[in-house]
Amino acid sequence: MSNHRRSFPSGRIAYVNGRYLPHAGACVHIEDRGLQFADSVYEVCAVLDGHLIDEQGHTERLGRSLNALQMEMPMRPAALGIVMRELIRRNRLRNGLVYLQVTRGAYRRDHVIPGNPELSVMMTARSMNVAAVEKRRSEGIAVVTLPDLRWGRCDIKTTGLLPNTLAKSEARKRGAFEAWLVDSDFMITEGTSANAWIVTGDGVLVTRNLSHNILAGVTRAGVLTALKSVTGLPVEQRPFSVDEALTAKEAFITSASGGVIPVVSIDGKPLGDGKPGAVARKVHELYSRLTAATVAA
Numbered sequence: 001m002s003n004h005r006r007s008f009p010s011g012r013i014a015y016v017n018g019r020y021l022p023h024a025g026a027c028v029h030i031e032d033r034g035l036q037f038a039d040s041v042y043e044v045c046a047v048l049d050g051h052l053i054d055e056q057g058h059t060e061r062l063g064r065s066l067n068a069l070q071m072e073m074p075m076r077p078a079a080l081g082i083v084m085r086e087l088i089r090r091n092r093l094r095n096g097l098v099y100l101q102v103t104r105g106a107y108r109r110d111h112v113i114p115g116n117p118e119l120s121v122m123m124t125a126r127s128m129n130v131a132a133v134e135k136r137r138s139e140g141i142a143v144v145t146l147p148d149l150r151w152g153r154c155d156i157k158t159t160g161l162l163p164n165t166l167a168k169s170e171a172r173k174r175g176a177f178e179a180w181l182v183d184s185d186f187m188i189t190e191g192t193s194a195n196a197w198i199v200t201g202d203g204v205l206v207t208r209n210l211s212h213n214i215l216a217g218v219t220r221a222g223v224l225t226a227l228k229s230v231t232g233l234p235v236e237q238r239p240f241s242v243d244e245a246l247t248a249k250e251a252f253i254t255s256a257s258g259g260v261i262p263v264v265s266i267d268g269k270p271l272g273d274g275k276p277g278a279v280a281r282k283v284h285e286l287y288s289r290l291t292a293a294t295v296a297a
């Protein structure tokens, strides 16, 4: 097993509760409720060419996650943006990810939620292996289906990610890049860290409708917006079964960390001709045009 602690490069800067600190030594208290109870929410925002992608969507979702758990925004959205940009600058980040976490703070361990908590806010920035992402985009990825063992509020982006990490690790053991999670009705909810899409034989793009069962992906929303501006790529937001996915013409995943990545096999069975499909490529192009507008702005 790799030891990630050893790989913190010097020179990286993190943000913790108002201070910019060397990443290698940046800490929160051992009684932090994020650590004790996963009483915390997070966001991951892509940085392309030094620019935050979908900043507003991520900030709004952070607000919704906090609100669902009766926490306040720790600072105004504009101030959050300033800190994220300062972190990008201090880390000289061109292409990568900003990670932002808000916890209910450090208190004597007690299941009961404290009133008026002093929240902990932490952010990190790291570069992305762009070549590895582009390789996945050009070659496609394998996914395996596994039971969705998560709780009833997957729409809240909490750090309670154990079912996700277990499923993704199991996928890797089976030689796949991602796991698609399956509910008790044999319907696919989403990936462990990405939304799931299929393209039917009739060329309809299908992704699960928003509910408490999935995360409202910001990339998913961007793709839906991009698809509205074109004809010939109809979308249905509804549950789809494992069987429907296995007989789909194409499939792909969407997330901040990878954008649009084609899926070429499910549970070891190739989709279509087993190569990335034309629809996934088109969706990637449309979404990239949207994000390029952010970078140029």
Ligand code: PDD
Residues within 6 Å of the ligand: 044, 190, 191, 192, 193, 194, 195, 215, 216, 217, 218, 219, 220, 254, 255, 256, 257
């Ligand atoms: N994951 N579904 C789940 C369960 C996720 O964790 C994510 C994001 C998504 C895609 O959402 P978005 O398009 O807003 O990134 C869907 C992030 C990248 C992560 O945990 O690293």
